[in-house]
Amino acid sequence: MTAPLIERSSALRQLRRLGKAMTTPLLPDDYLALINPLWSQRELRGRVEKVVPETENAATLVIRPGWGWTFDHAPGQYIGIGVEIDGRFHWRSYSLSSVPLVEGKTVSITVKAMPEGFLSDHLVNGLEPGTIVRLASPQGDFTVPDPPPEKMLFLVGGSGITPVMSILRTLDRRGSIPDAVLVYSARNEDDMMFVHELRVLALRYTNFTFYERFTDADGMLTADQLDDVCPDWSDRTTWACGPAGMLDAFTQHYETYGLSDQIHVERFTLAAAGGSAAGGEVTFGVGGPTVDVDGATTLLEAGEKAGVNMLFGCRMGICHTCDVPLASGRVRDLRSGDEHGEPGEYIQTCVSVAAGDCTLSL
């Protein structure tokens, strides 16, 4: 992993040493952040440079990261973004839609406002350029190897286009998109993000096929229609990102044909296993608030309802931002149905529910 900028620059290191001598017992960060909020080595930060509308309810946020950002994410990865609203940080993860490039010194995420998504709505409709946000490093393995496979297929629904856009833009920047088919479903043309850019790409690369599907008229693409839009789909390495129902159908389809290894799937929502946990009395930190929780409410949601400042990123068990040690009691992982009850064991509060009374170490 590349060292943070401050570790690589001797001038910055000396400035920091001098600052430390002058500012002890306070940390130099405390003073530097007053001069420029992006000069913090304690946490990754960024400044929102622009909010560019993409559709009626989606926008691209162009963010200039501060110290410590290395601009070397893999196309297809996501980042965490933390925004302060009414004194509390709200975290969420979004795929990067930009290419990994140092030159512009910015990164971008494209966010779709969801009806029930308080933060996504704020990011699309309420974020002023100049706002300082917290950032979590890029993560995720929905990426394409370099060099890419000779034949690729992208199955995309709605905002699932964002990681694929980063991948396509990166391939385009390298000057060669291999034999690739993109099947992109959106409600209608107005709701289709990046549609003009994608059409131009399809004109420039004869081996890139862009299949537009409007679900208002044609319904969601079903697995058995795959032969119609991409007859040689089974010869291609596939990346699929979109609504859970669509991903489930395609995962099942590939399994049926013994091709599970050929499909990479990125989910934006939690897939819960069946069954239920008992629920119980959950205590947030020894001596902290205690609430009665049912067996369907995640510990993260329960803590938030109780007014506890819970950290989170993806809210679906991927990023581990929400991990906290269990002090006592048992919890159940919603994805696997497995119970955990070792004191000191780290649990993911966004995908765990109480399986009886328990206490979290916060």
Ligand code: FES
């Ligand atoms: S918030 Fe990402 S794993 Fe829990």
